[in-house]
Amino acid sequence: MIPVQIKICGITNTTDARACAELGAQLIGLNFYPQSPRYIKPSVGREIVESLPAETEAVGVFVDGNAEEIRETAKTARVRCVQLHGNFSPEIAHELASEFRVIPVFSTQARFRPEHVSLFPECDVLIDAHHPDLRGGTGRRCNWPAARATFAFARFLILSGGLNTQNVGRAIAAVRPHAVDVCSGVERTPGVKDHRAVENFVAAVRRAERLTETSTPSNFPCRNHKS
Numbered sequence: 001m002i003p004v005q006i007k008i009c010g011i012t013n014t015t016d017a018r019a020c021a022e023l024g025a026q027l028i029g030l031n032f033y034p035q036s037p038r039y040i041k042p043s044v045g046r047e048i049v050e051s052l053p054a055e056t057e058a059v060g061v062f063v064d065g066n067a068e069e070i071r072e073t074a075k076t077a078r079v080r081c082v083q084l085h086g087n088f089s090p091e092i093a094h095e096l097a098s099e100f101r102v103i104p105v106f107s108t109q110a111r112f113r114p115e116h117v118s119l120f121p122e123c124d125v126l127i128d129a130h131h132p133d134l135r136g137g138t139g140r141r142c143n144w145p146a147a148r149a150t151f152a153f154a155r156f157l158i159l160s161g162g163l164n165t166q167n168v169g170r171a172i173a174a175v176r177p178h179a180v181d182v183c184s185g186v187e188r189t190p191g192v193k194d195h196r197a198v199e200n201f202v203a204a205v206r207r208a209e210r211l212t213e214t215s216t217p218s219n220f221p222c223r224n225h226k227s
Contacts, residue, residue: 004172004209005179006202007158009061010038012191014051019195021056024202027179028056029083032073033063037190038183045077059083059103067095074100083126090119097122103158106150108143114150125154126181129161141167144174151176165200169208176212180205 008020009029017028030045031038040048049058060079062070064086074082081101084093088104096102102123106112117125127147129140142161151157159177164185171180184190186197 002178004177004205005158006205007059007160007179007181008186008193008198009059009160009181009183010036010187010191011048011193012038012040012044014048016193016195017048018051020193020198021053023195023199024206025198026056027059027081027181028052029059029061029181029183030077030079031061032077033061033085035063036061042073042076045079049078057081057101061085064088067092070096071099093120093123105160108146108161112143112146114146115153117150118153121155124156124158124178125150126158126160128181144171147177148175163201165197165204168201168204169211172205172208173212 005026006024007027007029008025010031011017011020011028020028030040030048032042032045033039045058045060052058058079059081060074060077061083062073062085070082081103082096083103083105085105093102093104103126104120104123105126105128106117107128127142127150129142140162142159147157147159156179157177158179158181159171159175160181162185163171163180163182168180168182182201186193186201188194
């Protein structure tokens with residue numbers, strides 16, 4: 001079984017970034033949405049990116065905006081992966097995918113259909129909970145059955161939405177994602193991570209991974225992991 005990757009989102013400083021990487025996160029999220037309580041300037045994002053070990057990938061989080069604005073901010077911050085919330089089109093994702101790893105975000109609201117993600121074949125996909133006003137970091141749990149159904153249409157599936165140490169094991173068993181994304185579930189306050197909570201979350205993911213591997217039938221479909 002391919003290890004489940006761990007993304008810690010809403011990083012705002014180099015201390016938390018380095019700690020998350022050392023504790024086992026493969027991905028960290030940097031929020032460039034000005035209305036977010038976890039917003040950082042692109043220049044701060046660059047400092048964080050430059051402090052990371054080479055094997056840890058920084059993900060720039062964007063809401064709406066056009067391709068040129070996203071590209072400019074991403075290049076200033078030196079992130080090579082962009083996560084798109086809000087209003088975005090397959091055309092924008094396609095344009096950005098020529099330069100970046102692109103992760104469009106889909107919320108499991110009433111209108112969501114798993115097959116919608118097939119419009120983004122060059123992208124990885126993040127499934128999150130729906131909130132009428134906020135874009136990520138809400139603490140709400142997404143619809144796990146809907147996320148699991150999305151698996152068939154996504155080349156790389158990241159599960160988000162209200163994850164924490166207590167429920168991430170059940171989430172992994174229910175959805176079988178390629179990666180899990182946590183934000184408020186490992187925070188002291190918005191944008192300030194609790195390092196012990198991060199450590200416990202990583203341990204819970206690895207424990208769930210082992211349990212899932214031993215319980216997986218031999219005929220269970222392999223995950224389409226992005227190389």
